[in-house]
Amino acid sequence: MVENREIVVIGLNHKTAPVEVRECLAFSSEDNTKVLEIMCREPSVDEIVLFSTCNRVEFLLTTKDMPRAVEAVKDFLADFKKTPRSTFEQALYLHSGDEAVRHMFRVASSLDSMVVGEAQILGQIKESYREACNHRTCGVVLNRLMHRSFWVAKRVRTETGIGDHAVSISYAAVELGRKIFGELEGKAVLLIGAGEMAELAVEHLFTNHAGPIFVANRTFERGLEIAERFKGTAIRFEEITEYLKQVDIVISSTGAPDYILRHTDFKGVMRARKNRPLFLIDIAVPRDIDPEINRITNVYVYDIDDLQSAIQENIDERQREARKGERIADKAVVQFRRWFQSLDVVPTIISLREKVEAIRQAELKKTFASLASASEEDRAAIDRMTEALVKKILHDPTLFLKQSEQKDKKSLYVDIARRLFKLDERNDRGSNNE
């Protein structure tokens, strides 16, 4: 490594820090600009990107002096956020080298998220990276690392089912509705009572083209209010049984201590419905809908626990898929390490010399073959001459690579040198043989 250049991640997330700590360290997008400006002045830091979402605050950087850079970040956090170090120091994690790379890949692929497989994180990471690019705080290493992260994230999303299964109650309700009705379009919904979760579920059904929507509330005015939001109709509480004959989905969430819908309410309902299926969702605790109703043919009752366990299965499913994602990330870490190590100056110079020497030998062989009359001495002279030639040609580039002093330019030059002389092709073949 270039004088022990390290990739470092330092930060905290939902697993290590409670929300109280996370919220006092979170950076707004205006802060972000200042942070990058301040941090890139820090001499121990070469390249830097800052990620700040509601679940994580992380600094990704490259440094030649890791302890100093880490201290600098901690000082900066305490200083900028005017928070004593003790509040967050316990929650901080520090990854370096392969671990840091793996961490970035996992974060971008949503393997490290609170809800595994959620799709937002990649967008947030891309935004942070764009910010860093605008401030030119990314160099050749982090540029490459970020692009690899996007690539890994994309592969994980397309090659595993990590984002496939619904993991919220309202999604579960919609998914079940689809399994019963096929299409939700035109399915009438009755909302009994109110409540954040119930309204969220109705909203989800609504966006999936369910409708018309009826709302029954103990206080009619409140019912009207909700109904208006979904362009629905408010009905009186006493009318519920009557409406059971025409709606397809019922979502109930009242604070009533007792059942709102009983088995007896369904007398004649199914006949009037011509046996069309009825899907009852009971989000209330204590329950609103008598579970016995589930026994009626073509009626399906799901309470909050049923929905919860449906989601749990989906979460488990995502975890299983996440394991496949981890494998993809692991593989990418190995590839990245290979590239990163190739940025070292000394191995580059060695392989440069080897390559040119190989060319020299090959050409000598050709020349000697056609110069059958040349004496031993002539051959030695030609040999010496080409050797000197090669040495002189390589002298300046070698010196340049060894001495280039700007801290983050070095890896850029090494990278260019490797590409200019096509050193990596041989390198790859070599490493494949390992």
Add this chain to the structure above:
Amino acid sequence: MSVLFALTMGCYIASLLGYQGYVLFQKRPVYRVASIVLWVGFLCHTAVLAVKYFEAGHIPVQNLHETLSTFGWAVVGVFLILQIKFHLMVLGALVAPLATLSVVIASILPRPPVELDPLFKGLWRTFHIGTLIVGNAAFAIAFLVGILYLVQEKAIKDKKRGFFFRRLPSLKLLDSMGYSCLIVGFPMLTFGIITGAIYAQMVLGRFWSWDPKEILAGITWLVYAALLHERLAVGWQGRRAAIMTIVGFVILLFTFFLRFLG
């Protein structure tokens, strides 16, 4: 065994494996290959039956071997046509085994040479048999769909979201597919029975002779008629309709085998 018949069997078995593979691993290309293979098998099978038809001059249903083979062909045919509209991908996993079973059993059955009574030829008979075969195939598919319905219904009722819940389509789709089969199958069955009666009148001099086969055919017709009536008038759907479809097909099978084994 002719080469074409062997090819048919091979295709059916391959598509059977393909459909099972699709149900297990949920990979769409597997499904597509299985479908193509089934189409190829169906075309070979059609050729086999066509050759027989032109050789004998009548639909090949003279012995159990021929009947099973023709039945398997009709099941695949009805399935492939329905598939154009419904795309019920998992159904192949039941239809392909059924078709395979009928051709495999057909292939190992003895084939006694049939010398055909000239009485057994004629347009009415061709109609009688043709419609019954297609009708029965439609009911067979309805039966399979009914089974799928009950499995999925139970999964939703019991809140067990396992293997089948994820793979089977919505209850609505299964129900309307069962209904479509009924709509196709019932007129065919009715027409088959009527042409059969006319044919009996022509050959035997009476429309209906109360032999067990005819009685069972009558019962089958009544079951399906009742189901269709309930569906249209009372709006029977879902679980009860599925159970009824299954019962109807069991009686139908009984009638079918009575013809050859009884």
